[in-house]
Amino acid sequence: MDLEYFLENYSMTGFHPYVVVNDNTGVNVEVNEADYEIWDVKSKKGREYIKKYNTQKNTFKEYTGYVIVVKKGASVPIQTCFLTSQKGFVQNVQNLIVLEDDCEAEIFTGCLSNSHVNDNEHNAVVDMFVGKNSKLTFNMVHSWGKTSLVFPKTKVYVDEGGVFLSNYIVWDKVKTIVMNPKIYLKDNAKAVSKALIYSHEGSDFDIGGTIELKGKGSSGEIISSIVSKGGKYINHSEIVGEGVNTKGHVECNALLVDGGYVEAIPVLRALNSETELTHEASVGKISKDEVEYFQTKGLNKDIAKELIVKGFVNSSLKNMPDEVSKKMKDIIDGVKNGF
Amino acid sequence: MLEIQKFTVKKQEKELLKNINLSVSKNEGIVVFGPNGGGKSTFFKSIMGVGDFQVSGKVTFNKKNILNLDIEKKVQLGINYMYQTAPLVKGVELSNLLALMKEFKGSLEELYEEMREPLKSLDMEYLFDREINVGLSGGEVKRSELLTLSLLKDSKMYLLDEPDSGVDIENVKRLGNFINTMVKGKSYMIVTHSGEILKYLNPDRGIVMINGELVFEGDVNEILNEVRRNGYSNFSKKEL
Numbered sequence: 007m008d009l010e011y012f013l014e015n016y017s018m019t020g021f022h023p024y025v026v027v028n029d030n031t032g033v034n035v036e037v038n039e040a041d042y043e044i045w046d047v048k049s050k051k052g053r054e055y056i057k058k059y060n061t062q063k064n065t066f067k068e069y070t071g072y073v074i075v076v077k078k079g080a081s082v083p084i085q086t087c088f089l090t091s092q093k094g095f096v097q098n099v100q101n102l103i104v105l106e107d108d109c110e111a112e113i114f115t116g117c118l119s120n121s122h123v124n125d126n127e128h129n130a131v132v133d134m135f136v137g138k139n140s141k142l143t144f145n146m147v148h149s150w151g152k153t154s155l156v157f158p159k160t161k162v163y164v165d166e167g168g169v170f171l172s173n174y175i176v177w178d179k180v181k182t183i184v185m186n187p188k189i190y191l192k193d194n195a196k197a198v199s200k201a202l203i204y205s206h207e208g209s210d211f212d213i214g215g216t217i218e219l220k221g222k223g224s225s226g227e228i229i230s231s232i233v234s235k236g237g238k239y240i241n242h243s244e245i246v247g248e249g250v251n252t253k254g255h256v257e258c259n260a261l262l263v264d265g266g267y268v269e270a271i272p273v274l275r276a277l278n279s280e281t282e283l284t285h286e287a288s289v290g291k292i293s294k295d296e297v298e299y300f301q302t303k304g305l306n307k308d309i310a311k312e313l314i315v316k317g318f319v320n321s322s323l324k325n326m327p328d329e330v331s332k333k334m335k336d337i338i339d340g341v342k343n344g345f
Numbered sequence: 346m347l348e349i350q351k352f353t354v355k356k357q358e359k360e361l362l363k364n365i366n367l368s369v370s371k372n373e374g375i376v377v378f379g380p381n382g383g384g385k386s387t388f389f390k391s392i393m394g395v396g397d398f399q400v401s402g403k404v405t406f407n408k409k410n411i412l413n414l415d416i417e418k419k420v421q422l423g424i425n426y427m428y429q430t431a432p433l434v435k436g437v438e439l440s441n442l443l444a445l446m447k448e449f450k451g452s453l454e455e456l457y458e459e460m461r462e463p464l465k466s467l468d469m470e471y472l473f474d475r476e477i478n479v480g481l482s483g484g485e486v487k488r489s490e491l492l493t494l495s496l497l498k499d500s501k502m503y504l505l506d507e508p509d510s511g512v513d514i515e516n517v518k519r520l521g522n523f524i525n526t527m528v529k530g531k532s533y534m535i536v537t538h539s540g541e542i543l544k545y546l547n548p549d550r551g552i553v554m555i556n557g558e559l560v561f562e563g564d565v566n567e568i569l570n571e572v573r574r575n576g577y578s579n580f581s582k583k584e585l
């Protein structure tokens with residue numbers, strides 16, 4: 007896939023501003039407005055915020071990244087894109103997203119490598135702070151190369167009454183992704199983390215996450231959907247019920263189209279008798295009944311299977327933001343080589 | 346048209362249908378009667394190739410052996426099947442299926458326009474963009490299934506498994522009239538328990554299937570009256 011195609015089809019949602027970071031160069035746009043700020047992570051202001059929020063330690067020698075701060079009362083959509091365009095390049099990123107109290111932000115991130123670039127690597131440390139009664143929707147579509155290695159380390163802190171919604175999609179080939187964000191919730195905060203992954207032959211995924219329900223009345227869900235056509239996918243999703251009157255749910259659904267290794271490990275840890283934690287998982291091949299049903303409608307087996315996979319994906323996209331599900335539907339409808 | 350000879354069907358070594366012999370002519374309508382578990386649904390499914398059955402014997406359609414053909418090849422030959430209980434398919438909207446069946450290249454809005462008339466005739470415009478059979482009532486499922494059935498091209502024979510079950514009286518009339526139009530000039534076999542839908546059709550004869558055997562063949566009304574009076578206890582092999 008070339009860059010233009012990606013930017014047009016995967017990443018461009020019409021959100022403004024559009025922050026693009028290529029390899030380890032700095033951010034292309036800095037903003038200092040009443041509603042929000044965007045800074046290069048290495049800028050003076052950027053460094054101040056990193057220090058103020060006591061983020062994860064950044065041990066990179068060379069790195070790039072952004073600091074986004076959304077101010078109290080504001081509501082902003084922001085689009086970002088990280089890409090690598092040199093063979094063998096190791097991109098190191100530190101990002102910080104801060105939502106002050108009583109504000110809202112929707113961030114759409116596309117991450118990719120140029121199609122002719124092999125053996126690249128993307129490392130990241132990401133910290134997100136969602137203030138009291140604020141809401142952050144974080145949408146991420148990954149499209150790295152089939153030889154790419156991807157290792158983001160994300161921590162999310164949600165203050166009282168805050169909401170964090172994450173929608174994460176990997177559809178194209180990639181070599182390795184290890185991504186297990188940790189989300190910490192204070193009183194009455196809520197987090198829903200959804201992922202839709204297409205596992206290709208040769209791919210190796212370790213994707214899941216942890217939600218710690220620290221505050222009373224907080225709730226969290228981790229919902230993963232996997233279409234497996236080879237490769238290895240391990241999902242380790244954990245919810246820790248620490249506060250009283252907390253609720254957590256882990257769900258993992260995998261559709262085995264053609265081989266592949268899928269391992270779903272739901273972990274529920276109750277540290278309090280006033281917590282309610284549930285999980286459900288299903289791993290299985292395409293239903294023969296459904297294929298036959300579509301055959302009785304005159305469709306051949308391959309088309310029937312394709313329709314069922316699309317149905318599975320549509321179900322997974324349900325309740326995701328319109329621009330995410332629409333983008334995904336466009337991408338999937340555009341799959342030329344079938345499933 | 347459809348010739349069935351010494352047709353035996355097993356599932357995991359259990360014999361479900363035994364030595365069925367039946368001939369269905371062009372434009373002929375046959376009602377298949379029988380108690381629950383008698384083998385009626387298995388009969389249709391195994392002709393169609395739906396489900397995991399071991400079949401033996403001979404089944405030809407217009408002299409072509411169809412026993413081991415893929416389901417969609419049978420559909421292409423003109424044999425169309427309506428499930429008693431159609432599966433629900435999460436995430437796939439009826440409109441997606443209609444577009445594929447009609448090989449429609451336009452937008453969904455254009456497809457809706459094109460489908461407006463048949464959708465309306467089954468009072469199911471609102472089901473156009475719903476997931477297939479998900480959360481629908483029994484009657485809605487039947488209407489939806491009939492709609493897609495009616496779209497299949499070059500139909501020559503319909504196998505209709507209880508199209509009226511779970512359907513209220515008013516809708517039985519609607520479905521009956523729809524089926525009557527659909528099967529005009531075609532052959533069909535229909536399973537019904539209530540017989541209500543037969544008011545709107547004009548079948549030629551009835552057959553009774555009990556314990557996987559075809560035990561009786563005769564006039565539809567006679568069979569229906571006997572079933573209503575005495576159930577299936579008086580039907581036996583010797584009456585054939």
